[in-house]
Amino acid sequence: MRFNLLGSGGVAPPPRACCNCKVCVEAREKGIPFARTGPSLYVYDANLLFDTPDEIGIQLNRENIEKVENIILTHWHPDHTQGLRVMEQINFDHINGISKNKPIKVFIAPKQLEIMKRYGSGNILSYLESKNIIKILPIEHGHPIELGNIKVLPLFIPKTEGYYFMIVEGKSKVVYAPCEYHGFKIYEKVKNIDVFIPHHLYFEDKTIGTGADYSDTEDSFEIMLEHSREMNAKRIIVTHIEEAFGLSHTDLNDLCKTKFRDYPLEFGYDGQIVDIDN
Secondary structure, three states, X not given: OEEEEEEOEOOOOOOOOOOOOHHHHHHHHHOOOOOOOOOEEEXXXXXXXXXXXXXHHHHHHHOOOOOOOEEEOOOOXXXXXXXXXXXXXXXXXXXXXXXOOOOEEEEXXXXXXXXXXXXXXXXXXXXXXXXXXXXXXXXXXXXXXXXOOEEEEEEEEOOOOEEEEEEEEOOEXXXXXXXXXXXXXXXXXXXXXXXXXXXXXXXXXXXXXXXXXXXXXXXXXXXXXXXXHHOOOOEEXXXXXXXXXXXXXXXXXXXXXXXXXXXXXXXXXXXXXXXXXO
């Protein structure tokens, strides 16, 4: 299995517009891996894209991705969905007014689609489907999405009514949990995994970074690490990284060597390609 962490940022990835904090200044000056874009992941063997942040077109061009046939929208949040129009750019001939190829399969949980329509962005999906650009398909807990050799298993998080996803190819297992990480539930199937890709959660240790606290909406970073042990994850690559913590790419990876050295931990970066033997 090969995947690309197209975007490793979160709600406000560095550099934030008009921000002159040290993290944003450094990101502006040095670019990747200090600079980040919105959260997304691409799985090569399935031409599968997870999420469409604002910068998704830039991400796909930067990584020379030539084909997107399947998209999983993990949930409704704007930082994961505001680049929906990339589907039109990929699969619509504006001169002749027709789709270029068969519709892109867009998988989303019905509850998440309902919320998206309430806030407006879901209606864009309806428009794209009316033009035969996409085909909207529901996801359901425990019902695998079969994409050739790749199988994606949606797993429900009851507290947030969101999902995380286990991507399987042969004996390889990757768990992608980029958001909605609150009351995280580990199912029996989610054990002995190769890579765990979780949301960058708040630190219980307030000596780290700015001490930002999101305990009302998410589990802690330390709890996530215990989850990784319960899953027996061989590797942890943190994504959805925020400027709010006040930590640069160097600062974050220094934590891997010091504070959290007992875990197979790293902080991801835009364009990071990972290969796993099947």
